[in-house]
Amino acid sequence: MVDSIIIERKKLFEHVAAHLEAQILAGKLRPGDQLPPERDLQTSFGVGRPAIREALISLQKAGLVELSNGARARVLMPTASHIFTGMAPAVRQMLSKAEGQRHFQGARLFFEVGLAREAAKAATEDDLAALKRALNANRKAIGDREQFTATDIAFHFELAKIARNPIFIALHDQISDWLTEQRVVTLTASGQERTAYNAHKAIYEAIAARDADGAEAAIRNHLEQLASTFWQQRGEGG
Incomplete structure (x- = not known):
């Protein structure tokens, strides 16, 4: 039967x-x-x-x-942007839970480590100049929370552009949007703007020196510090 x-x-x-x-x-x-x-x-x-x-x-x-x-x-x-935008409802659902937040932190770390290593190998002089301008703007914005946030995003955007892959750029934009709460919460920590700028400076210097391992270490330290600070500010530990 x-x-x-x-x-x-x-x-x-x-x-x-x-x-x-x-x-x-x-x-x-x-x-x-x-x-x-x-x-x-x-x-x-x-x-x-x-x-x-x-x-x-x-x-x-x-x-x-x-x-x-x-x-x-x-x-x-x-376009890649259309694809990622369509994921927004599911992503918001995932981010409503701590486990989902941690998963996205891990995904961002994996993604940006790759961007940093690629930038150290492939950045042109024009790329380095653009990254340096973004870094300088980030330094000047210290003390102005809204402007610092904008220049923080802009620095990471310049990093994503170096790979010259529109999917990476679209993914960077979406991750920045999806993790808005994490950026806002993290910047409430005392001295965090200066800490973030110093991390950006270390990332830039490693890329400018064509040091892929150094660039990976710098961005890994940066993102792990951000994640730890976010959970501390939320009262949930590092």
């Missing part, structure tokens, strides 16, 4: 979205192309307007189409 199997039927909008996505992936619909009017889509798929709207919203969340009031949906070229 065959065991009974329950097969969940897809909702109507999921069928529509899957079909349109397949056309985009096959190149039948290219970036910049407009999709047919919603009425034509309703006729083609034999569904009502709600199913078409839900399908288009689903494709928008996936970064495959752009929706705007009064205009037909337009096919987009997916």
Whole structure:
């Protein structure tokens, strides 16, 4: 006797979205192309307007189409930024728990260690000049919490740019956004701005010296200090 199997039927909008996505992936619909009017889509798929709207919203969340009031949906070229933005709800859920916060701290450490090592090997003179300008701006911002935060992010952004990979840049931007609370809490510690600047200076000097091991050690010390301070400020230990 065959065991009974329950097969969940897809909702109507999921069928529509899957079909349109397949056309985009096959190149039948290219970036910049407009999709047919919603009425034509309703006729083609034999569904009502709600199913078409839900399908288009689903494709928008996936970064495959752009929706705007009064205009037909337009096919987009997916970007890393679209991909990571779509992860935001799940990430916020993870960050609502201490374990999730620690996991993201570990992910940031792993990611930025790689960026620092790559920067020490591949940074051009222009890259080093940009990183130095960001470092100087960070030093001048000490004492101004809001400005220091902005220049802190800018320093790490310059580090991410050196690898010349748009996925790294998009991931850096998202991590900075996801860990906003950690940055805010950490900077409430006495002397933390000066400590962070000194860490940035050590990272820059190792990269400028083409010392990959030194750059890794410097950024590892920096991020581990930040994590420890965050948990201390939260009253949960290092």
